Ligand code: MET
């Protein structure tokens with residue numbers, strides 16, 4: 193077996209430096225290009241990546257880090273876990289990812305504590321695992337044709353099955369991995385990387401036993417490449433000695449978030465993740481070199497802490513950034529260069545002393561009046577029908593608006609003209625909602641390129657990038673702002689748009705804000721202050737905005753906190769502390785409103801079990817939450833919240849238009865669990881990725897369903 197290369201990365205962005213993959217995918221989905229054209233775009237991006245990594249001097253090039261949609265979905269396909277209902281569709285892969293006219297897509301959720309979403313594999317009694325290694329093999333050949341030997345990256349069996357809640361299928365799945373290893377060995381592949389990020393969370397003794405038996409079995413496979421098991425997103429803790437007890441030759445550890453392994457990994461290669469794949473800051477060389485020197489192993493290779501998928505491509509693509517900030521920044525290409533430089537410098541230096549941060553004084557959660565009093569005050573103030581209908585905030589972002597924003601940036605459209613267009617769009621959104629008969633309206637967020645970036649652009653202490661795109665799911669990307677200094681709000685941000693919308697209608701319009709935890713979670717943040725202090729600074733800015741919205745006459749204010757769960761530490765012993773300050777930050781942001789102002793919050797996932805008490809603790813008058821996509825699984829869990837609840841009845845992640853009957857069915861399910869006076873009727877999430885055609889048809893059905901149920905309730909009440 194050849195020695196493991198001295199420098200590598202666990203993965204690299206794949207959407208393209210100018211989001212080439214996004215464009216290729218969307219054009220294929222819209223029928224504007226062929227599958228061949230899409231495949232060619234993919235091949236171009238892969239070739240570019242290998243060339244770039246080689247040019248930067250990286251020794252160990254990964255392959256199979258590309259994906260047309262998601263690496264977990266790719267792994268499901270690799271293992272033959274394609275549910276039968278998708279097999280006869282035109283394109284089963286995208287049918288699973290996005291649904292078709294008839295079929296709903298598979299469930300999607302966040303990848304550990306990142307803002308990347310993966311497709312949850314569906315494994316049931318009918319699943320027959322069968323290896324289809326075409327993609328990793330063809331990437332190896334493709335790279336070889338360009339002159340590069342690569343290390344295929346595959347999601348490991350334990351992580352895959354844990355994400356699919358199917359660890360009991362380990363035996364069958366390992367059969368496929370054995371076959372895969374044999375196929376890669378036959379192809380002349382020297383090393384394979386099996387990603388096991390699930391090992392950095394708390395694992396039960398049974399799960400650790402599964403890790404042991406999996407890697408003992410794969411390690412004893414006759415013909416196989418060197419096995420590199422990569423743990424990342426935290427400290428591998430107890431899983432590390434377990435892995436070390438198996439025949440795997442290389443183990444990847446995250447030395448940015450986790451500690452230097454206490455055990456001596458003599459005889460193994462430790463692939464030391466000393467360059468962070470989760471932030472945008474340059475790596476202090478002393479820290480990295482100290483960590484490298486402290487690792488006890490047969491051989492130490494330098495790497496990133498995780499895949500670079502979670503950072504943008506290149507700082508050099510940001511001519512607009514202040515040079516003083518720029519010199520502190522490292523995106524993917526700069527991080528690769530750091531890995532290479534570290535691998536070339538002789539390892540020396542003492543291990544860095546652990547820094548301990550003083551705990552700031554506890555913040556008392558400021559309260560509003562008790563819910564019963566607030567509810568009474570709001571009922572009088574708002575006068576809503578039972579089962580009020582509303583949306584989550586955004587309406588479709590039209591190409592015209594995006595083009596107009598680009599034109600302002602390019603100087604070919606004046607700010608005043610742009611603002612008039614935003615107002616025209618707000619008027620259209622208000623009229624559409626009135627026509628559809630919704631009860632609580634929104635202004636549609638047309639002025640926002642993104643729910644976090646927009647606030648970052650208007651707050652001091654943030655910088656925004658021009659090309660710093662990071663993949664969120666499928667073809668969707670975000671441009672996380674960079675929070676580099678103290679945060680403050682120089683002037684009101686959203687008030688004029690909300691007030692304008694309210695001036696057009698007698699129906700209540702919701703003011704729409706992003707919460708402090710989410711603003712921070714979806715930004716790259718400074719690392720010289722504890723996260724909670726950063727979040728509290730943002731909370732104070734949001735609090736000022738809430739007060740100004742109220743003063744401008746908004747009767748309902750929604751403060752979205754979709755990222756509340758995302759920042760939840762993966763290890764249980766750190767979770768309570770996080771949840772306590774996150775909830776306190778939210779209450780600090782919202783508690784400046786008077787009792788008669790209704791506070792809504794929104795969360796867009798349903799695997800909220802671990803944070804239910806915290807969601808309850810936000811004390812919002814109304815909580816809207818994803819439910820349609822996950823078939824109402826959340827209902828039992830939120831039933832005990834004593835306040836307003838809007839479990840989604842329309843899955844906005846798919847282009848599909850739900851029928852009124854389908855929506856009514858979901859609503860009946862909700863009403864079976866929750867008292868009618870607390871139920872709200874709304875989609876799972878914002879509508880900005882959908883078209884007006886889809887949205888109008890879907891919302892019309894939502895309103896029809898709500899009216900029908902309202903009518904029945906009145907009838908049965910008589
Ligand atoms: C990801 S949650 C989105 C909430 C936001 N108000 C919207 O409707 O787009």
Ligand SMILES: [Zn+2]
Nearest residue numbers: 754796877878
């Ligand atoms: Zn949402």
